[in-house]
Amino acid sequence: MGLSFVSRRVLAAGAVVVAGTLGLAACGTDNGGGSSASAPSEGGVRVVHPGKLTTCTNLPYEPFEFKEGDKIVGFDVDIVDLAAKKLGLTQDVVDIDFAVIKSGAAMAAGKCDVAAAGMTITPERKANIDFSVPYFDATQALLGKKGIGIKSLEEVKTKNLRLGAQASTTGLDYVRKQGFDPKEFADSPKELLGLQSGQVDVIVQDLPVVLAWLKKPEVADKFELLASLDTGEQYGIGLKKNADPALLKAIDEAITTAKADGTYEKLYVKWFGKKPGELG
Template sequence: MTTSRTRRASTIAAVALVSTLALAACGSSDGDGDADAAATNSSGITTIESGKLKACTHLSYKPFEFKEGSKVVGFDVDLMDLLAKELGLEQEVVDIEFATITSGAAFAAKKCDAGYGATTINDERKKAVLFSDPYFDSTAALIVKKDSGITDLAGLKGKKLGVQTDTTGQEFAEKEKAANGFTPVVFDDLPTQLAGVLSGRVDGAINDNGPLLDYAKDNPTTEVVKEFDTGEQYGLMFKKDDPNGTKMAEKANEILAAAKTDGRYNTIYKKWFGVDAPK
């Protein structure tokens, strides 16, 4: 749950995809970047590459960030575009292992100027990255196949529950497994986790409510049967203990606040969720 999501740290190998709300595929940059290519914006913000705002995420996490054909789209992508456009930049999405973002490693390696991925703000992650103000409220949810007879965690006694590695959903499941008698089965990402439910490899899966409700809508043999009020909020990520990262986070907070006031946030929210944003 998010991202609730924290995904397993592995190699910092990325596939970059250029975004102007619709992103075309391109290669990722080298680890240390090119200092000569960096440029300082009129707002006093320096980016790794002139003219671009490199944003790290991990695909796929529909409807927040996912590929639609050769393009990367989603709620988070559109929000980050607000910041990119304010700075006169073009967003470039870098698909990378999620834990390298939340651990701060991607920022240290100059892979990205900013990061996102339906990422829950928590104290552990705050030690490694600088978060923006919260921009989305989330809860954990349980998805199962219809007619399974499972309506809550207690119904999973003696059964298998799919979790996504290094997520707050996995943490929640670990806390609940003894009381409810299920066995967590770990998946690397959301698509394989949900495929596990469809194939019967697991009896249910727990993750954030947004992606699971979206999946159930597209896959009517599944249903979300329970939501858990975990009080999670998502934030955009920037480099911690870095003056430039701090400036970027402050600018993002200004833009998020303005977008909520002038209606741009609601337009993006309605585009991806089909309803007006909560007040």
């Protein structure tokens, strides 16, 4: 038997009240990333997803971050893991466009807690995001066809060679400041493909990435490291502007402790095959 009209009205009104209450509760805990960050983690920091330290990165960027089977691994992943374990959290890595990372938009929108993407600390980026203490001294490099006969960036210009660079990177910024207008590629795999397919003659990229490429026979057979460019760069772990001091402190302490107790050197040798200072 059906309910009377009055009974249906009463139940309907009650449902509206309950729904409204739930809606307000949800609005009160939404941080923009689709999950609650209303309570601190076990380590005393506020995170996008409870129990996790969510890291934004841009794949692949071997040996800093790349896929090995279904797992995302790399030097950056291991560095952030040190902080995650210190906080009693599990790291969760999210692949996202690098431009959205370096602008700070990804973290501001609650997509992640930190960013680890082989990201150089620059004044422009510091205007939008906070950085940890430096964890890697970076150098740019030139990769080109074997026998091309150049050993400097200047020779790229004098020989009128076509130069390529990855978009939104300090490598691109550096060669532009040297008077070049390189062809831009959306990510590092597309940049390498541009070289392999003859779209450009030489590319500029971070030295460790170039060295990782040269471990692949299909690259090493045809291409070689032409020159290293000492640009004085340092990588940092990125955080939202005006970051949670407890989270920033945990990351800084994890990096500093790792450098002091030998853990950093072990990770460096694991991913680069050399000790810090010996890379090139």
